[in-house]
Amino acid sequence: xxxxxxxxxxxxxxxxxxxxxxxxxxxxxxxxxxxxxxxxxxxxxxxxxxxxxxxxxxxxxxxxxxxxxxxxxxxxxxxxxxxxxxxxxxxxxxxxxxxxxxxxxxxxxxxxxxxxxxxxxxxxxxxxxxxxxxxxxxxxxxxxxxxxxxxxxxxxxxxxxxxxxxxxxxxxxxxxxxxxxxxxxxxxxxxxxxxxxxxxxxxxxxxxxxxxxxxxxxxxxxxxxxxxxxxxxxxxxxxxxxxxxxxxxxxxxxxxxxxxxxxxxxxxxxxxxxxxxxxxxxxxxxxx
Amino acid sequence: xxxxxxxxxxxxxxxxxxxxxxxxxxxxxxxxxxxxxxxxxxxxxxxxxxxxxxxxxxxxxxxxxxxxxxxxxxxxxxxxxxxxxxxxxxxxxxxxxxxxxxxxxxxxxxxxxxxxxxxxxxxxxxxxxxxxxxxxxxxxxxxxxxxxxxxxxxxxxxxxxxxxxxxxxxxxxxxxxxxxxxxxxxxxxxxxxxxxxxxxxxxxxxxxxxxxxxxxxxxxxxxxxxxxxxxxxxxxxxxxxxxxxxxxxxxxxxxxxxxxxxxxxxxxxxxxxxxxxxxxxxxxxxxx
Numbered sequence: 001x002x003x004x005x006x007x008x009x010x011x012x013x014x015x016x017x018x019x020x021x022x023x024x025x026x027x028x029x030x031x032x033x034x035x036x037x038x039x040x041x042x043x044x045x046x047x048x049x050x051x052x053x054x055x056x057x058x059x060x061x062x063x064x065x066x067x068x069x070x071x072x073x074x075x076x077x078x079x080x081x082x083x084x085x086x087x088x089x090x091x092x093x094x095x096x097x098x099x100x101x102x103x104x105x106x107x108x109x110x111x112x113x114x115x116x117x118x119x120x121x122x123x124x125x126x127x128x129x130x131x132x133x134x135x136x137x138x139x140x141x142x143x144x145x146x147x148x149x150x151x152x153x154x155x156x157x158x159x160x161x162x163x164x165x166x167x168x169x170x171x172x173x174x175x176x177x178x179x180x181x182x183x184x185x186x187x188x189x190x191x192x193x194x195x196x197x198x199x200x201x202x203x204x205x206x207x208x209x210x211x212x213x214x215x216x217x218x219x220x221x222x223x224x225x226x227x228x229x230x231x232x233x234x235x236x237x238x239x240x241x242x243x244x245x246x247x248x249x250x251x252x253x254x255x256x257x258x259x260x261x262x263x264x265x266x267x268x269x270x271x272x273x274x275x276x277x278x279x280x281x282x283x284x285x286x287x288x
Numbered sequence: 289x290x291x292x293x294x295x296x297x298x299x300x301x302x303x304x305x306x307x308x309x310x311x312x313x314x315x316x317x318x319x320x321x322x323x324x325x326x327x328x329x330x331x332x333x334x335x336x337x338x339x340x341x342x343x344x345x346x347x348x349x350x351x352x353x354x355x356x357x358x359x360x361x362x363x364x365x366x367x368x369x370x371x372x373x374x375x376x377x378x379x380x381x382x383x384x385x386x387x388x389x390x391x392x393x394x395x396x397x398x399x400x401x402x403x404x405x406x407x408x409x410x411x412x413x414x415x416x417x418x419x420x421x422x423x424x425x426x427x428x429x430x431x432x433x434x435x436x437x438x439x440x441x442x443x444x445x446x447x448x449x450x451x452x453x454x455x456x457x458x459x460x461x462x463x464x465x466x467x468x469x470x471x472x473x474x475x476x477x478x479x480x481x482x483x484x485x486x487x488x489x490x491x492x493x494x495x496x497x498x499x500x501x502x503x504x505x506x507x508x509x510x511x512x513x514x515x516x517x518x519x520x521x522x523x524x525x526x527x528x529x530x531x532x533x534x535x536x537x538x539x540x541x542x543x544x545x546x547x548x549x550x551x552x553x554x555x556x557x558x559x560x561x562x563x564x565x566x567x568x569x570x571x572x573x574x575x576x
Contacts, residue, residue, distance in 0.1 A: 042464075044434055045433070045434045045435050045438075046432055046434075093462075094381065143311075144306045144307065144309075146304070146306065147304045147306060147311045148334070149333045149334035149335075149338070150333065150338065150380070150458070151332075151333025151334065152333055152334055173462065176461050176462050177333075177380060177458060177461040177462070177490065178333060178490065179331070179332040179333045179335075179490050179529055179530065180490065180492065180529070180530055180531035181332055181526075181529030181530065181531070182332065182333055182529065183490070206435070206462065206463060206464035206467070207464065208464065208465060209534075246434070246466050247464065247466060248464040248465025248466030248467070248468065248469065249465065250465070250534070251465065251493060251533070251534035251535065251556065252534055252538060254465065254556065255534075255535060255538065255556055255559055255560060258556065258560045259560060259563060262560070262564065264563070264567065273534065273537050273538055273541065274541065276538050277537075277538045277541030277542050277545070280538065280542050280563055281541075281542055281545045281546060283563065283566075283567050284542070284546055284549065284563070284566045284567060285546070286567075287566070287567045287568075
């Protein structure tokens, strides 16, 4: 069998170990992602999602257990974090924390520039990345970053990471705070990167619509453990699982669940708009 | 003439300035928020929503035009404290607005500047926590709460000041639909008690709950009306990079397959009820 692109085995992490404030964030987490796969991680605040993804670009190193990205082992005594960061691009949750240059173009260029690419290539990468997230290079490169809206900042932060053309893209709440159009646009772009360029994508989210449109597989985390794993359809269809982990499903699923509770024979796992409409149509036609 | 409005915005212009350049954000906004009204403000990223929201309690001041809160002009410094007591704001990031180490202290924080006597303070904190359903968490540290719970605590801190209006600036953006529901329930309750709510949101299903929806585009009001009036304008909304709520998308697909089914339903409950009407067969439509 082919080695998966990302392997996490029995990963545990404890914050403030040996102090009265000791807090176990990850307990024996095991997870795999194949090359080109898109994996969503969901779960409540404090379930360990953020701690997990900080291991993927070496911000945290394994205390126990293993993390391997594309053959690069991070559990040894001297892991090559620099090589890791060429492979893995991590986009944090709050874009304003990641933007520090005065001008948009400079901010996106920062990573590729530091990687030592020639100026012309840096420029090409910046243009590519900005257009990819839907921010016009010509119009925005010389704009001051502070005059951007929250959603635009998010796109600029993402472009800065994409400009590095990582093999593994890790996103923390990629579309929180984006308007519906930008949300769809960004999700489509990420899906394109994932499907066409075979970029492996792992994202943490609260937004189940995002899971529905993007993920091949979903991992539900709770109290530092992997509580469940499956396709979006399997996860959204499992009412008990959703309730137990207080996960709000996509709106279409909520509507179907409401109908289901009232005794209508619908399949609540039909999470796409089209499917949900189809379920309702067949209900109506049945009664005629 | 109707009674004097709670908030009146007249010919509001505002630009961000830097490096000798000017970036106009609001270009002539005139609106009123009446007592007890629930107004939703939608618009794509960069349309000026948050900038407008920050004018409602004097966090930003107009370049031209004016904002009055019950007749108090936000440009007059001496009124600012009273204006901010009457109009409280909750922002996007749950973690950035909690300041104390225990929930009740956080809720009491704003009161300390209002010279409220200590015994009254305790009562107000109790009332506020009850109103947001967080009384059981009174003695807890806020950092282990879920995002929705943190936002409820933030709302509690504002309620303790007995405001007339609550402004939610994308307060649900970082929450899943479970957290959004928690906030929505609180908003409904407050609205029922006569507190005005202005919610800036990217979630069309939240806007569908408001009495009135204002759509911003390039710093101007592009569309205004009841949710039904606004969401009927599908084409214009799509041009403005917005959308209709998921319930509306489902309804129109059902309508396409079954023309008798209404295609202007935007709230989840409306859709579920309509399905019930169409499937329970013999319910006669008597009105009209």
